[in-house]
Amino acid sequence: MIDIHPKDLTLAQLRAQMLRWDEKPFRGEQVFRGLYRHGARTPDEIRGIPAELRKKLPAELFMLRLNDRIASRQDETQKFLFEAADGVLLETVYMEYSYGSTVCISSQAGCRMGCAFCASGLPGLMRNLTPGEMADQVLLARELSGADIRHVVVMGTGEPFDNPESLAAFIEIITDPLGLGLSRRGITVSTCGLLGQLARFAKAFPQVGVAISLHAPNDLIRQKIMPVARRYPMDKVLAAARAYTEETGRRITFEYALIGGVNDAREHAEELAEKLRGMNAHVNLIRLHTVPESGLAASDSAHVEGFLQTLLSRHIQATLRRSLGEDIFAACGQLRNSRTKPR
Numbered sequence: 001m002i003d004i005h006p007k008d009l010t011l012a013q014l015r016a017q018m019l020r021w022d023e024k025p026f027r028g029e030q031v032f033r034g035l036y037r038h039g040a041r042t043p044d045e046i047r048g049i050p051a052e053l054r055k056k057l058p059a060e061l062f063m064l065r066l067n068d069r070i071a072s073r074q075d076e077t078q079k080f081l082f083e084a085a086d087g088v089l090l091e092t093v094y095m096e097y098s099y100g101s102t103v104c105i106s107s108q109a110g111c112r113m114g115c116a117f118c119a120s121g122l123p124g125l126m127r128n129l130t131p132g133e134m135a136d137q138v139l140l141a142r143e144l145s146g147a148d149i150r151h152v153v154v155m156g157t158g159e160p161f162d163n164p165e166s167l168a169a170f171i172e173i174i175t176d177p178l179g180l181g182l183s184r185r186g187i188t189v190s191t192c193g194l195l196g197q198l199a200r201f202a203k204a205f206p207q208v209g210v211a212i213s214l215h216a217p218n219d220l221i222r223q224k225i226m227p228v229a230r231r232y233p234m235d236k237v238l239a240a241a242r243a244y245t246e247e248t249g250r251r252i253t254f255e256y257a258l259i260g261g262v263n264d265a266r267e268h269a270e271e272l273a274e275k276l277r278g279m280n281a282h283v284n285l286i287r288l289h290t291v292p293e294s295g296l297a298a299s300d301s302a303h304v305e306g307f308l309q310t311l312l313s314r315h316i317q318a319t320l321r322r323s324l325g326e327d328i329f330a331a332c333g334q335l336r337n338s339r340t341k342p343r
């Protein structure tokens with residue numbers, strides 16, 4: 001009876017599991033290499049391991065299967081809908097940026113953070129994804145796109161710091177040189193601001209990039225659109241961000257979705273610039289993506305440009321992020337655990 005899937009284990013855990021299965025620890029390395037470097041689908045495809053060990057492994061080595069896929073007509077973005085063994089659906093997005101091929105993965109099925117502008121939180125949290133289900137999104141996106149994916153952003157459905165153990169194991173797995181061997185510097189984790197976890201994460205993974213979803217210049221606005229802001233007020237978020245930059249020596253990114261009439265006025269940009277003054281930070285402006293149920297609208301071009309220029313004139317590093325995949329509901333905040341479009 002298989003009670004654990006090898007894809008859910010880091011290499012160190014897999015070596016320990018071999019001892020529990022009365023196998024030599026080095027078999028763990030063979031299995032790990034087979035899973036990640038060779039993308040084995042069945043135990044028979046793992047080279048050099050004894051027949052007895054093959055019987056102890058699950059018959060199916062991928063934890064996800066493709067349910068649906070859709071390609072954008074406006075750019076190279078592709079969205080994959082995957083199905084886990086228990087029927088849970090989750091979305092993964094493949095994108096081509098100037099700096100390379102990137103996959104945006106989900107860390108939870110659904111989300112309990114309830115941000116007003118986001119489709120992912122609409123059904124609430126169904127369950128956490130396991131490390132193997134997160135790693136399989138990278139493996140399968142690489143296989144389905146045919147691209148050599150070097151960048152991973154944990155910005156799909158879910159709040160990664162609400163599933164911290166899986167997130168940590170996932171990063172260990174995909175950066176292990178015996179497996180996919182991705183660079184930790186090529187990974188970015190996006191959080192709505194669960195600050196207790198941020199400090200722990202920065203200590204454990206100082207090379208991994210962090211993006212904080214800010215979306216407002218003050219508590220009044222932030223609390224209206226992000227329930228998490230009631231738990232973690234803005235001054236605490238900014239203090240944690242400063243501590244992160246000091247601990248890691250890395251720049252922190254703030255995500256800011258411009259919502260028409262809510263957070264996009266010139267005085268909002270001025271207030272934000274004042275609060276970020278002197279911080280090693282970059283503001284990623286995003287024009288709000290359409291989520292029909294939210295009742296919120298994107299800022300018009302004049303407000304977007306005005307906001308950006310106000311930040312730049314006050315020496316705050318800022319860019320307007322190119323939106324990819326909006327026509328297939330694959331852009332930030334549009335992912336949901338269902339088929340390709342809202343019905």
Ligand code: SF4
Binds near residue numbers: 113158
């Ligand atoms: S923006 Fe992120 S944290 Fe907020 S509801 Fe959506 S997935 Fe959850």
